[in-house]
Amino acid sequence: MRPYSQIVQRLRDCGLRPTRQRLALAKLLFDGTDRHVTAEFLHGEALRSGIRVSLATVYNTLHQFTDAGLLREIVVDASRSYFDTNTDDHHHFYFETSGQLADIPGEEVSVAALPEAPAGTSIARVDVIIRLADAS
Amino acid sequence: MRPYSQIVQRLRDCGLRPTRQRLALAKLLFDGTDRHVTAEFLHGEALRSGIRVSLATVYNTLHQFTDAGLLREIVVDASRSYFDTNTDDHHHFYFETSGQLADIPGEEVSVAALPEAPAGTSIARVDVIIRLADAS
DNA sequence: AGGTTATTTTAAAGAATTCTAAAATAGAAG
DNA sequence: CTTCTATTTTAGAATTCTTTAAAATAACCT
Numbered sequence: 426m427r428p429y430s431q432i433v434q435r436l437r438d439c440g441l442r443p444t445r446q447r448l449a450l451a452k453l454l455f456d457g458t459d460r461h462v463t464a465e466f467l468h469g470e471a472l473r474s475g476i477r478v479s480l481a482t483v484y485n486t487l488h489q490f491t492d493a494g495l496l497r498e499i500v501v502d503a504s505r506s507y508f509d510t511n512t513d514d515h516h517h518f519y520f521e522t523s524g525q526l527a528d529i530p531g532e533e534v535s536v537a538a539l540p541e542a543p544a545g546t547s548i549a550r551v552d553v554i555i556r557l558a559d560a561s
Numbered sequence: 562m563r564p565y566s567q568i569v570q571r572l573r574d575c576g577l578r579p580t581r582q583r584l585a586l587a588k589l590l591f592d593g594t595d596r597h598v599t600a601e602f603l604h605g606e607a608l609r610s611g612i613r614v615s616l617a618t619v620y621n622t623l624h625q626f627t628d629a630g631l632l633r634e635i636v637v638d639a640s641r642s643y644f645d646t647n648t649d650d651h652h653h654f655y656f657e658t659s660g661q662l663a664d665i666p667g668e669e670v671s672v673a674a675l676p677e678a679p680a681g682t683s684i685a686r687v688d689v690i691i692r693l694a695d696a697s
Numbered sequence: 698a699g700g701t702t703a704t705t706t707t708a709a710a711g712a713a714t715t716c717t718a719a720a721a722t723a724g725a726a727g
Numbered sequence: 728c729t730t731c732t733a734t735t736t737t738a739g740a741a742t743t744c745t746t747t748a749a750a751a752t753a754a755c756c757t
Binding site: 698719725 | 735744747752755
Binding site: 500501502503505506518520521527529530532533534535536537538539540542543545546547548549550551552553554555556557558559560561 | 636666682694
């Protein structure tokens with residue numbers, strides 16, 4: 426198993442140079458588990474692991490990865506964008522109290538009776554966000 | 562029919578004083594049609610109709626109305642919040658190109674097989690946003 | 698290695714939203 | 728109607744997240 430060179434290849438396939446910063450961020454992101462990170466959070470995590478990278482680069486990298494299909498951006502709140510390392514078709518729980526985002530596992534939710542797209546448009550994606558409050 | 566005093570009563574019922582600004586904004590918002598406005602847009606509309614009101618007040622008022630259940634806030638994009646005058650259970654089309662938001666009429670979409678809320682939480686709301694791109 | 702091009706960095710600007718403290722206004726009581 | 732008190736409005740400053748521009752740096756290719 427050569428995870429490092431796999432990541433290098435993955436970046437190359439997307440036309441992205443495997444720079445030190447991109448590699449380091451990719452390693453943090455694609456560690457095998459599904460993650461939901463904000464730019465701010467990933468930046469902090471990178472610094473904590475000794476990776477010197479600017480916040481602007483983290484933003485750039487997250488968007489480049491998203492454009493390349495390695496990440497998916499989820500907007501839950503006017504002031505927070507999450508990037509999800511799981512790009513499969515799936516939906517989300519949003520914990521309004523803590524601000525945490527979680528994947529809804531498997532096929533536990535599905536949209537029935539999708540409407541037709543208005544003339545001149547096509548459906549790019551369907552986002553379902555289940556907002557959770559603390560139990561009463 | 563006395564629409565003005567109806568709005569006054571509606572505000573009072575929510576514990577909001579029927580001030581000049583709130584009444585004017587309510588009149589613009591609750592004109593009978595379903596509307597999706599941003600704070601910026603409503604502010605411009607108010608000024609255009611000769612209502613002198615500050616942007617801060619528009620933000621305050623939109624949030625107060627939302628808390629009171631007169632409006633519903635929809636987040637589609639990291640940089641834009643819409644306020645929807647239709648507070649019934651319904652979902653949305655989002656036109657990614659133009660940034661416009663539209664209600665999906667009637668029961669044309671429904672969520673099947675809602676998952677159980679994680680322990681300690683309850684479902685506050687389910688948001689479905691169908692993102693539309695220009696037809697290929 | 699050396700030239701070319703892409704990427705990163707930094708600092709500053711930008712956009713949307715929120716906060717603040719003072720002035721204006723509404724509702725209540727006399 | 729006037730005064731009093733609490734609430735609301737305002738204008739501008741502050742905040743937060745994100746993007747930009749220009750200079751510095753690193754990767755790629757021969």
